[in-house]
Amino acid sequence: xxxxxxxxxxxxxxxxxxxxxxxxxxxxxxxxxxxxxxxxxxxxxxxxxxxxxxxxxxxxxxxxxxxxxxxxxxxxxxxxxxxxxxxxxxxxxxxxxxxxxxxxxxxxxxxxxxxxxxxxxxxxxxxxxxxxxxxxxxxxxxxxxxxxxxxxxxxxxxxxxxxxxxxxxxxxxxxxxxxxxxxxxxxxxxxxxxxxxxxxxxxxxxxxxxxxxxxxxxxxxxxxxxxxxxxxxxxxxxxxxxxxxxxxxxxxxxxxxxxxxxxxxxxxxxxxxxxxxxxxxxxxxxxxxxxxxxxxxxxxxxxxxxxxxxxxxxxxxxxxxxxxxxxxxxxxxxxxxxxxxxxxxxxxxxxxxxxxxxxxxxxxxxxxxxxxxxxxxxxxxxxxxx
Numbered sequence: 001x002x003x004x005x006x007x008x009x010x011x012x013x014x015x016x017x018x019x020x021x022x023x024x025x026x027x028x029x030x031x032x033x034x035x036x037x038x039x040x041x042x043x044x045x046x047x048x049x050x051x052x053x054x055x056x057x058x059x060x061x062x063x064x065x066x067x068x069x070x071x072x073x074x075x076x077x078x079x080x081x082x083x084x085x086x087x088x089x090x091x092x093x094x095x096x097x098x099x100x101x102x103x104x105x106x107x108x109x110x111x112x113x114x115x116x117x118x119x120x121x122x123x124x125x126x127x128x129x130x131x132x133x134x135x136x137x138x139x140x141x142x143x144x145x146x147x148x149x150x151x152x153x154x155x156x157x158x159x160x161x162x163x164x165x166x167x168x169x170x171x172x173x174x175x176x177x178x179x180x181x182x183x184x185x186x187x188x189x190x191x192x193x194x195x196x197x198x199x200x201x202x203x204x205x206x207x208x209x210x211x212x213x214x215x216x217x218x219x220x221x222x223x224x225x226x227x228x229x230x231x232x233x234x235x236x237x238x239x240x241x242x243x244x245x246x247x248x249x250x251x252x253x254x255x256x257x258x259x260x261x262x263x264x265x266x267x268x269x270x271x272x273x274x275x276x277x278x279x280x281x282x283x284x285x286x287x288x289x290x291x292x293x294x295x296x297x298x299x300x301x302x303x304x305x306x307x308x309x310x311x312x313x314x315x316x317x318x319x320x321x322x323x324x325x326x327x328x329x330x331x332x333x334x335x336x337x338x339x340x341x342x343x344x345x346x347x348x349x350x351x352x353x354x355x356x357x358x359x360x361x362x363x364x365x366x367x368x369x370x371x372x373x374x375x376x377x378x379x380x381x382x383x384x385x386x
Contacts (some may be wrong), residue, residue: 010339011272017341018271025376027349027368029088029356032077033058038152039075041098044137048098054082055091055155063160063359066139066191067094068131070167070200071122071233071296072278074101078268081199084348090355091156092380095138095145099384100168107281112234117234118278123202125183131172132185139191160359164351166266171202174244178216181207195220195252195358197223197351199266200229203240210247220252221245222354224347226261232278250386252358254369256350257382258343271344273302346381349373 009017022028033056052075056062065085069077075094082092103118104110110118121127145153165173175181177196190381201223207213225241245255258265264275352372356365373383 008086009272011270012221014271014341014344018345021342021345022349024343025372027353027365029352030362030364033087033088033089035083035086036152038212042138042141046136047134049134049138050098051314052076052082052094052099053091053156054086054094055152056086056089060155061157062089062091062155062358063162063355064142064158064191064386065092065158065197065355066135066161066163066193067092068135068163068165068172069094069096069101070169071100071119072096072102072104073167073267078271080344081164081268081348081351085355088352088356091153092361093142093156095135096169097134100131104225104279107279112280115280116234117141119231119235120214122168123233123235125181128171128175128181129183131168132175132183133279135172136185158191161191161193161195162195162197162355162359163191164199166199166268167202167263169289170198170200173198174201174217177219177221179244180213180216193219195354196222197354198223199268200225200263201241201244202236203244204236205240214244214247215249217244217248218251220354220358221248222254222351224256224258224266224351226258226265226343227264228260228262229258229266230263232263232280248386252386254350254354255384256347257384258340258346259316259380259382260340261343262339265339266347268344268347271304271341285342296341317362340380342377342380350383369374 035054036057037052037054040051040053042051065082067078067082069075073096076094077094077096082094086092088119100122101214103122107114139158142153142156143158145151146156146158148154163173163176165171173196175183176193179197196219198221203210223242223245225238228238229241230238242255242257245253264277267275267277269275350369353365353369353373356362357369370385377383
């Protein structure tokens, strides 16, 4: 069995396929803008914060989308999502503590146990509280710079804002959207977020009852996941990605599920490019070039959801299948498949329509979400709402 990952299509081919798919009924913003981007390093005491700011090149002021990258990503992460939003008329501000973007620099590979330990450290309450504190400071700095005429940030309108995050950033975005977390933070005092986009929600049952954690998540929210959105850190399960959304109170809530959608697709790299992800050591039976996501053991999964294990004492985070093939959730062989380029168009279209409805009050955007999006996506994705 060839275990090497599938090659993505060439960037030009991918872009052409996306444009063709968008023309068949995708969401079209009322205006399309050329964009400009600024990258800077801001200092908060001894902490370096990596900053990017992408916005329309046209004059005027635009609603703000705060984007929070995943673990191991710098502030240039999610370029396809950020560019899509900026081109639709949003000032996109991305912030990442520089140290978090360098987490994996010293490691060529990590085995399942090492990666799980890394995840536990950075998805911890202490880490979340620290990141939210840095974000609060950065948002205050952004507000001050936006008030300076002629500043690159002067096109941002902090009075109208949403927050979006992927992976580690999704954990923070959920907290800012009202999830009850056991940390103290004041980031919400700088910006009054009107909505949230959570790409690959981080949900673990160890953090407490979902209904209690989701009870305060009243703002409009779009959660995005995929049927193969496996957790590279082994802290959760694919089936839990949508669980928090299901427990949220109704009202402006959308859940986009990509058929065969993977964690790396939700990172929003440019189509045709690879997202490297954490440097996972290949499982037994995989080639040295294979890499791939953490192969869950069935025991780890059943213990995670509080059931009795019947698979023995394998605690190394991997499970063997026939001929040494790595096994995924519930003992399924982990298949490497080429990404469906339609997923880029679907996430960009649905998220942009969501922002247009929530931040700009565009009823046309809500009508597209509620009526047309499902027909356009067909079997490649499902959009739920409540």
